[in-house]
Amino acid sequence: MAVATDLMGSSEFSGKTLAVCGPGLLGGSVLMEARRLGFRESRAWSRRPEGVAAVRASGLVDHASDDVGAVVRGADVVVLSVPVEAMPRLAEEMVPVLRGTGVVVTDVGSVKGWVEERVAPVLAAAGISFVGAHPMAGSEKGGLGEARCGLFAGAACIVTPRDEDSAAAGLVRRFWEAMGCRVTAMTAGEHDRTVARVSHLPHAAAVLAALTALGPDSAVGRFAAGGLRDTTRVASGDPSMWRGILVTNREAMMPVLAEFRAQTDRLMGLLERGDGEALQALLEEAKRLRETRYS
Amino acid sequence: MAVATDLMGSSEFSGKTLAVCGPGLLGGSVLMEARRLGFRESRAWSRRPEGVAAVRASGLVDHASDDVGAVVRGADVVVLSVPVEAMPRLAEEMVPVLRGTGVVVTDVGSVKGWVEERVAPVLAAAGISFVGAHPMAGSEKGGLGEARCGLFAGAACIVTPRDEDSAAAGLVRRFWEAMGCRVTAMTAGEHDRTVARVSHLPHAAAVLAALTALGPDSAVGRFAAGGLRDTTRVASGDPSMWRGILVTNREAMMPVLAEFRAQTDRLMGLLERGDGEALQALLEEAKRLRETRYS
Numbered sequence: 174m175a176v177a178t179d180l181m182g183s184s185e186f187s188g189k190t191l192a193v194c195g196p197g198l199l200g201g202s203v204l205m206e207a208r209r210l211g212f213r214e215s216r217a218w219s220r221r222p223e224g225v226a227a228v229r230a231s232g233l234v235d236h237a238s239d240d241v242g243a244v245v246r247g248a249d250v251v252v253l254s255v256p257v258e259a260m261p262r263l264a265e266e267m268v269p270v271l272r273g274t275g276v277v278v279t280d281v282g283s284v285k286g287w288v289e290e291r292v293a294p295v296l297a298a299a300g301i302s303f304v305g306a307h308p309m310a311g312s313e314k315g316g317l318g319e320a321r322c323g324l325f326a327g328a329a330c331i332v333t334p335r336d337e338d339s340a341a342a343g344l345v346r347r348f349w350e351a352m353g354c355r356v357t358a359m360t361a362g363e364h365d366r367t368v369a370r371v372s373h374l375p376h377a378a379a380v381l382a383a384l385t386a387l388g389p390d391s392a393v394g395r396f397a398a399g400g401l402r403d404t405t406r407v408a409s410g411d412p413s414m415w416r417g418i419l420v421t422n423r424e425a426m427m428p429v430l431a432e433f434r435a436q437t438d439r440l441m442g443l444l445e446r447g448d449g450e451a452l453q454a455l456l457e458e459a460k461r462l463r464e465t466r467y468s
Numbered sequence: 469m470a471v472a473t474d475l476m477g478s479s480e481f482s483g484k485t486l487a488v489c490g491p492g493l494l495g496g497s498v499l500m501e502a503r504r505l506g507f508r509e510s511r512a513w514s515r516r517p518e519g520v521a522a523v524r525a526s527g528l529v530d531h532a533s534d535d536v537g538a539v540v541r542g543a544d545v546v547v548l549s550v551p552v553e554a555m556p557r558l559a560e561e562m563v564p565v566l567r568g569t570g571v572v573v574t575d576v577g578s579v580k581g582w583v584e585e586r587v588a589p590v591l592a593a594a595g596i597s598f599v600g601a602h603p604m605a606g607s608e609k610g611g612l613g614e615a616r617c618g619l620f621a622g623a624a625c626i627v628t629p630r631d632e633d634s635a636a637a638g639l640v641r642r643f644w645e646a647m648g649c650r651v652t653a654m655t656a657g658e659h660d661r662t663v664a665r666v667s668h669l670p671h672a673a674a675v676l677a678a679l680t681a682l683g684p685d686s687a688v689g690r691f692a693a694g695g696l697r698d699t700t701r702v703a704s705g706d707p708s709m710w711r712g713i714l715v716t717n718r719e720a721m722m723p724v725l726a727e728f729r730a731q732t733d734r735l736m737g738l739l740e741r742g743d744g745e746a747l748q749a750l751l752e753e754a755k756r757l758r759e760t761r762y763s
Contacts, residue, residue: 309693329691370681371692375699377735380754382673385728386665387757394761396624397666398604403698404670408758412751416744423739430736433680437729440672444718444725449711456707459675462682463703466689466696
């Protein structure tokens with residue numbers, strides 16, 4: 174990790190002001206780590222009054238409001254941790270206050286191309302630095318109540334700077350490293366194709382398995398055991414968040430879903446022909462691939 | 469539970485002889501519970517010499533051998549816990565020794581129609597009672613080394629007696645209840661359609677997700693997190709065991725896989741049209757179905 178943080182919380186973030194827009198699981202966990210990093214002031218914005226009340230009650234912030242201008246004014250680092258689809262409007266709302274300041278804006282969105290196309294230009298037009306990020310520390314259980322210290326420890330975080338050598342790119346990399354992440358830079362397109370495969374496709378498979386296994390006949394559910402439970406765990410994730418992810422990453426998702434369907438056809442073909450040997454090879458390949466990643 | 473077992477291990481199984489053919493995860497765990505139930509003698513058969521050596525070394529049995537006749541001779545209860553495809557040959561091998569005795573044979577196979585067609589008639593022709601069972605306590609980690617006391621505690625067990633009122637059906641029900649299972653009786657066909665949906669389909673989905681997510685580009689694997697890990701957990705199961713399950717339950721699996729493919733098509737159609745509302749309804753339905761079963 175490139176950032177030096179001593180026991181007194183001294184770091185390049187000491188004395189700076191942090192604003193988190195959308196203090197849920199990820200935003201709330203960022204606020205918890207901020208203190209350790211020596212941020213002088215922490216603030217949070219939520220569009221909903223209940224969100225403002227909850228983050229105030231948490232004691233994690235010096236200031237919370239549903240007025241985005243009041244929250245981001247004078248901030249050094251702004252973290253967008255709202256659903257991806259809500260980011261463009263939020264960016265527009267903060268432009269008047271952030272224009273001409275040295276602020277750096279980052280985000281936690283699960284999709285990066287869509288954000289680069291719709292959020293980065295809004296900020297760039299006003300001379301505001303934006304470097305997208307995706308800390309991969311989510312869960313099917315969201316909300317501020319699930320936020321915790323250490324959430325980011327060892328988690329992969331992909332950053333998608335347009336210019337990797339810019340000061341803003343360096344700062345955003347160090348910010349997420351300081352949160353505890355292992356940071357990798359790539360293009361937004363590479364990011365979206367990667368997560369389509371390793372995150373969004375498994376989510377889709379879990380959803381499709383839940384619909385097929387439990388949909389037609391609720392009586393069979395009582396015979397479902399640990400296999401179905403784990404295979405479908407992520408299908409308990411927030412539907413509106415996942416709707417946003419799948420819709421905004423549609424371009425990368427479609428070819429991966431087509432591959433998934435082709436694999437399904439392959440399995441059905443082997444079963445139909447009763448080709449046990451090819452079926453065993455397919456099962457062995459899946460086992461090998463999984464165990465290469467998860468031992 | 470219908471069986472009474474006092475602290476001295478006295479039960480209807482007291483003084484009886486148990487023979488387990490294939491002492492792996494399930495068979496080994498049956499042997500561990502057998503002592504508690506007061507069986508006078510426990511024996512195990514394995515086709516492989518290493519299997520015989522391992523169960524001997526475990527101290528779980530009074531006698532172990534690769535000679536099936538020697539192991540089942542004089543047994544009161546025989547448990548077939550070998551892969552489904554190996555059962556017909558094993559049944560044929562034990563007929564000469566069991567003919568005309570009062571033995572009751574049961575099994576642990578994940579598929580019941582195939583067993584009813586190929587195992588039950590072999591035994592019935594010799595007047596030997598057979599009642600199929602499927603204790604749903606498997607795991608992606610198999611083998612005698614994984615066997616444990618309490619494996620069956622609270623697990624669902626489906627039994628498929630041809631005549632539910634027969635003495636053998638009653639004994640097999642009480643045997644699996646005494647192991648700790650919640651026992652339900654149904655026809656072999658009902659069983660196979662149920663497990664195709666809640667067990668074999670999730671297994672297929674996990675395998676297909678592993679192949680699609682990790683197959684084409686091993687570099688993406690390092691960005692795979694908990695979602696893919698859990699969604700694909702069961703894909704680490706024994707390929708030859710799962711080949712047997714899928715091939716022998718092919719008839720029930722094909723329509724369920726066709727439904728799964730239709731759900732995939734439905735998801736792809738919604739994404740292609742960018743129909744966010746219908747997509748959200750689909751995600752909400754999957755979440756609701758899953759949470760009805762797993763809170």
